Amino acid sequence: MLISEASKIANLTKKAIEYYTEQKLVLPVMLNNGYRDFSENDVERLKRISVFRKLGLNTEEIKAVLADQTNNTLQKISVQKDLNMQKEQVKKSILDKLSCDQSYAEINADLKAIEQSATVTEKLLEAFPGYYGRFICLHFARFLNESITTTEQESAYAEIITFLDNVPSLNFSEELQSFLIESTKHISIENIRDMIEKTKQSIENPDKFLSENKEVLEQYLAYKQSEEFKNSPVFKIQTMLKEFNSTSDYYNVFIPAMKKLSVSYAEYHEQMEIANERLLSQYPDIAKLNN
Structure with a gap:
């Protein structure tokens, strides 16, 4: 799905999703036309990131949490x-x-x-x-x-x-x-x-x-x-x-x-x-x- 649909499902602004993508917190597939394709797993990850941000975790902390099973x-x-x-x-x-x-x-x-x-x-x-x-x-x-x-x-x-x-x-x-x-x-x-x-x-x-x-x-x-x-x-x-x-x-x-x-x-x-x-x-x- 494109960023507009991912934005609605994850209840995040496009700017926020772009920032999380730049910070490599989420890694959508890049299509040939230059658009990013967000999977269902990407959207679920965005939802988790949103929760962590509301709880006051910074980018590096979120990266560490997401990498730890x-x-x-x-x-x-x-x-x-x-x-x-x-x-x-x-x-x-x-x-x-x-x-x-x-x-x-x-x-x-x-x-x-x-x-x-x-x-x-x-x-x-x-x-x-x-x-x-x-x-x-x-x-x-x-x-x-x-x-x-x-x-x-x-x-x-x-x-x-x-x-x-x-x-x-x-x-x-x-x-x-x-x-x-x-x-x-x-x-x-x-x-x-x-x-x-x-x-x-x-x-x-x-x-x-x-x-x-x-x-x-x-x-x-x-x-x-x-x-x-x-x-x-x-x-x-x-x-x-x-x-x-x-x-x-x-x-x-x-x-x-x-x-x-x-x-x-x-x-x-x-x-x-x-x-x-x-x-x-x-x-x-x-x-x-x-x-």
């Missing part, structure tokens, strides 16, 4: 947009402080904290693939809004950046990749935030968590010791992640640096260790599973 790119962009919204909210509060005569020196420290937080979260999202990257990014983002005021924090920040710039790729086999994509494709940012919040609540009051979830925990631990679990893709992924975190210096460099950089993360990590001790005291068999 897994939705991983779209999920990463969603996380980035979410983090950007948080950043804009913080900027709004800083403007409010300025309007109330807060000093520019204090404001600059707040702005620097925003920039550093954005740098770390973006690098986390790039360093770790798929769902794991989204989870890690959103998990640590809440600890990265504190201003860097000491030389120890500055050194820790530099360590984190160096680690993330040089961390080796985490490569799953094609089979495990397919499993991970399929099993996590419906997990939204809200789902991840909910999981993070529940984890936070469990370590803040481990005794209450263990008491209220005793039956579920016992069933879970029994399953983890079964042959079915040990032959499952989840077990293989968990084993790979443990090995990766150990060999990549995630535990020896990244985590200690995060504890130095962020007071709130250091407190969270201490709570997590106490909660783990409570868990191990009630379920000693889990120690064997964690070795």
